[in-house]
Amino acid sequence: MPQLDPSVFPTQLFWLALTFIPLYLILWKVALPRVTDVRESRRGRIESDLEKAETLKSEAEAALADYEKTIAEATAKAQDAVREAARKMSEDADKQREALAAKLGEQLAAAEQRIADEKARAIGDIGDIAGDLAQAAASRLAGGDISRDEANAAVSAVMQERA
Amino acid sequence: MASPLEQFEIHPIIPLQLGDVDVSFTNSSLYMVLTVVLTAGFVLLGMRNRALVPGRFQCAVEMSYEFVANLLRDTVGNEGRRYFPFVFTLFMFVLFGNLLGMTPYSFTITSHIVVTFALALVVFLGVTVLGFVKHGFHFFSFFVPPGTPLPMWPLLIPIEIISYLSRPISLSVRLFANMLAGHTLLKVIAGFIGILSFAGILPFAFVVVLTGLEILIACLQAYVFTILTCLYINDALHLH
Numbered sequence: 045m046p047q048l049d050p051s052v053f054p055t056q057l058f059w060l061a062l063t064f065i066p067l068y069l070i071l072w073k074v075a076l077p078r079v080t081d082v083r084e085s086r087r088g089r090i091e092s093d094l095e096k097a098e099t100l101k102s103e104a105e106a107a108l109a110d111y112e113k114t115i116a117e118a119t120a121k122a123q124d125a126v127r128e129a130a131r132k133m134s135e136d137a138d139k140q141r142e143a144l145a146a147k148l149g150e151q152l153a154a155a156e157q158r159i160a161d162e163k164a165r166a167i168g169d170i171g172d173i174a175g176d177l178a179q180a181a182a183s184r185l186a187g188g189d190i191s192r193d194e195a196n197a198a199v200s201a202v203m204q205e206r207a
Numbered sequence: 208m209a210s211p212l213e214q215f216e217i218h219p220i221i222p223l224q225l226g227d228v229d230v231s232f233t234n235s236s237l238y239m240v241l242t243v244v245l246t247a248g249f250v251l252l253g254m255r256n257r258a259l260v261p262g263r264f265q266c267a268v269e270m271s272y273e274f275v276a277n278l279l280r281d282t283v284g285n286e287g288r289r290y291f292p293f294v295f296t297l298f299m300f301v302l303f304g305n306l307l308g309m310t311p312y313s314f315t316i317t318s319h320i321v322v323t324f325a326l327a328l329v330v331f332l333g334v335t336v337l338g339f340v341k342h343g344f345h346f347f348s349f350f351v352p353p354g355t356p357l358p359m360w361p362l363l364i365p366i367e368i369i370s371y372l373s374r375p376i377s378l379s380v381r382l383f384a385n386m387l388a389g390h391t392l393l394k395v396i397a398g399f400i401g402i403l404s405f406a407g408i409l410p411f412a413f414v415v416v417l418t419g420l421e422i423l424i425a426c427l428q429a430y431v432f433t434i435l436t437c438l439y440i441n442d443a444l445h446l447h
Binding site: 045046047048049051052053054055056057058059060061062063064066067068070071072074075076078079081082083085086089 | 212215216217219223225228229230231232233235236239240242243246247250251254257258259261265268269272291292293295296299300316318319320321322325326383387
């Protein structure tokens with residue numbers, strides 16, 4: 045078995061050392077740091093990208109919140125405006141109705157006043173007419189001549205009795 | 208027919224003499240150099256772009272890096288990072304040495320006990336020195352499993368010491384024997400192909416299947432060598 049021949053041991057050990065040690069040094073000092081660097085920078089990049097994404101996400105969320113706030117404010121404003129307009133309109137309507145009611149009341153009062161005046165005047169006229177009638181009736185029926193004043197007094201006495 | 212063990216023979220390519228010692232550049236040396244060139248080339252060429260988004264080649268390099276790094280982290284923990292370059296070198300050297308040996312007509316450097324034993328001895332000595340540097344004489348408590356009753360000590364301590372000292376042997380023989388057995392078996396069965404003429408298709412098919420298995424074993428043994436090294440480092444750092 046060639047493996048057990050001691051004469052080939054030294055050369056194998058010599059060349060093992062001469063190959064393994066340089067390989068170790070090359071990998072340790074040159075090759076592996078490159079791998080490590082690449083992996084580190086990749087991890088850094090991924091982390092920074094994630095961070096950036098996180099920032100952008102929070103920014104987007106802030107923008108969305110802003111937008112929603114603006115919308116809510118605008119809605120509230122619009123509702124206020126609508127409410128205000130409605131209130132004003134109903135106020136105006138109330139005012140107009142009141143004014144109208146006041147005007148109508150005035151006209152009504154004036155009309156009533158006029159009616160009352162007419163009535164008073166009519167009643168006054170009735171007294172006169174009744175006086176004339178009473179005087180004429182008295183002169184015609186009784187043949188007696190009564191004065192105008194007497195007739196009036198009698199009429200007003202009767203009217204007062206019946207009023 | 209050539210002996211199945213002929214493939215393990217070492218021939219000098221360039222005879223060299225260092226004092227009285229023969230250090231000829233042999234077929235074994237050639238494959239060691241090839242292993243180093245392939246390993247270094249694999250990592251250096253794979254990482255030449257240092258791309259943030261790796262291509263296939265760089266991905267392969269990073270996967271091997273990650274594989275060994277995870278192995279070390281899982282067995283040793285974060286203190287193991289310092290030994291990563293050595294563990295990675297060991298893994299890649301054994302892996303490429305094993306896989307290179309699977310090429311037809313090639314030589315398998317890990318099929319020689321002196322090579323695997325030298326690697327195992329480096330691990331063993333390194334780990335032992337590490338243990339003493341880390342714990343001083345307290346390192347000897349490693350030979351007393353925690354919770355052992357005092358009367359058992361005379362029995363257990365020698366057993367622990369023997370099992371500790373046999374580590375480089377088991378580590379090196381495992382790799383060496385796997386490579387030796389696999390390559391010998393391949394050669395023996397391949398020898399039947401010519402002898403059996405038409406029926407030779409059967410051993411041929413078997414050799415094809417066995418080659419696949421041997422490639423698996425080549426990777427597996429590199430993994431086993433590495434994970435045991437990690438476990439030894441862990442023992443030295445944390446004792447039990």
